[in-house]
Amino acid sequence: MTVDWSWISDHTDDLTTLTLSHLQAALTAVLLGLVVSLPLAVVAHRVRPLRGLLLGLSNVLFTIPSIAIFVLLLPVSGLTRTTTVIGLTIYTLVVLLRNTVEGLDSVPAKTKEAAKAMGTRPLRTLLTVELPLALPVIMAGVRIATVMAISLVSVATYIGDGGLGQLFTDGFQRNFPTPVIVGVVLTLLLALVADALLVTLQYVLTPWTRRKRSA
Amino acid sequence: MIQFDTVHKRFPNGTTAVHDLTLDMPEGGVTVLVGSSGCGKTTTLRMINRMVDPTSGTIRVGGKDVLEQDAAELRRSIGYVIQQSGLFPHRTVLDNIATVPLLLGWGRRKARARAAELLETVGLAADAGKRYPHQLSGGQQQRVGVARALAADPPVLLMDEPFGAVDPVVRTQLQDELLRLQRELNKTIVFVTHDIDEAVRLGDRIAVFRTGGHLVQCASPAELLARPADDFVADFLGAERGLKLLSLTTLADVPQAPAPEGGAWTLRLDATGAPVAWRHKDAESADIPVRPLRDTDSLLSALNESIAAPSGLVARVDAAGVLTGVSSRDDIHEHAGVAHEQGREGVPSGARGTARAAQDDPHTPVKGPGQTEPRAEDGTGDTDADGAPAPTTAERSA
């Protein structure tokens, strides 16, 4: 199984397009997942009875196979990018919701008490105290969700999308390994780069956690 | 029993935890290692059962070099109690206590029977055995930790800040229990703490460590309090070390006089002859309750009582609680001074670094009524033995 380098140089444009399309699908899904999961997490954190329900529901969603989610969405949104994004979003939701709730839980009660005692209103406490302190745990969730989404985009190749995943179908049908290898390597690279960027972002966003690490 | 010979411990990160330590811990006494955090006291303790191995030097337990023994076997022969008790959360209390007997291959039935017996020894109800550790209070967990260490009846007990995580009231109870157990079992105990009061209460001898793993002084509590080797030890003992010294001396030698009659204050007794309260002759103010003291109570509590009593007199009672007389504030003061002098002079010089002879009789009945626990200490020391108290203890057979 050798790599046909000339194929790669002949297809740089296609590869760029597929990579960007792949990245776009994954990132849109993570962003949508964040938008949906943040308010849900706050509700789950504050309203105890809803907590078990929301987390349980998201766990059930996680047990549904990714290919099944895409297929189940077909009657709704057809063979489109929307189906890919919705399917991936459902997947990221599970990780993001759980980590955000855990992050909010991890904020020390004393800190919240202190904010309250100094006259901070609930919404302000949430935005200026709880969310920042929950950020390390939330970011851990964002990292997992991003890596997962990037690796899962290729599943959507079965419903005619899938970014770099199309290289797998292509290579499979033509019994030609090069696109498959390139697809796998590019997917891994995307995931690694995205993860590294997120680590950097977290480092910048949470300066108070740095001293702890060096000590 | 335990000998450190120029023991040095340097950790891989370059810090020296223990610096050329030479120390003898004689059989059948409590040696307390004290010092602030990072002084090497815990490392010293953990080298005895090879939880940490020394960089150089030798440690002998019962005459045998620990490094020449199998670490696991060695540890099974030495009791080990740690802070937060370190109980196994997935095992019942009974099975926790039975750990070492099971490791020694006693068989489940015999090990459990022994564990049940130990529950009683450490003052726990039998039904506690079926519970899980998290269902017990912190103090009870510590008792289980002690019972687990005692399970195979090891001659040596290592205790690493065992009472560090419980509240002061429970801590005092546990200290009392340990003293009671020690009178019964007469183990060789090595006890690590950063609390000097705990050290003075429990120790037959106290080894003070300084940051960097240096042993500064090892002496009996009385000698340590009376004659700290240097400013570091003096600082560590604190400003009230004079008072702490008084807690080691009993009231027995302070003269008594009959209770005053017809003065401003008279002592009311109950039907059995036990003192109840001081009453003023005008009987305008309410009676002031009295806390009578026995001969075994400490000079410190006598001083405290004499300050609190309206007449400046302390009511003395016999073992049955019947009034035997009163002692005056002045007499108590005078004896406090004598105790200090004896502390300064009464200890033979050159005793540093080695344990002093058994300076107190382990069978002295102690415990004031729920108050601080004084220990018999006559300052001169009962120097009839080479540091080993008579083995009068009923040895527990396994």
Next chain:
Amino acid sequence: MYELFKNLGAWLVSGEQWAGSDGIGHRLAEHLQYSLLATLIAAAIALPVGLLIGHTGRGAFVAINLSSFGRALPTVGLVVLVFLASGLSMWPVYIALVALAIPSIVTNTYAGMTAVDPEVRDAARGQGMRWHQVLFQVELPLAMPLIMTGLRLALIQVVATATIAAYVSFGGLGRYVFDGLAQRDLVQVLGGAVLVAVVAVVLDLALSALQRALFRHRPAKSA
């Protein structure tokens, strides 16, 4: 839409659909076989690794990073790649599924081991337990809940992904999905997907029930 679900329901309950070597019963058995075998192989590799790095505290960095690398591997690509390399065999499917399952098991086992209170581990050594006694009598039982979570997670992912066996012309419930896609038979595609989801959910519920039954009396970590 209503028509579609009515047809789907009919597809799922029809007797002939369940019978025969092409029937749901057979495909279900195949699917379970792939999933369980792959998870078992993954556990046989990942459990010792997770326990060892948890017990020694060594190699954690490498193992955890390799795990997240494994998570980033696109399964479809891996299957196709191994298929092209090895030809028509079950290797591609099992290699891909095992690679998928290992990260969850390693990371959860390791997390379970590090969650064991160091005081408890210290006490175990201090009572004279040898390393294997500390590992099997203390650390493993205490890490068990998290280890089980890892196994559950791995099994669910594997069940979901075993669909892929059909892509490289093997059986399992994925057969309906890929055949349906090829034949433009949406009912068959949906039927396969629903069945996979049901298997995953049922297995997860069964395992979590088993977990509860096994550790019912187990207390939470003492405060």
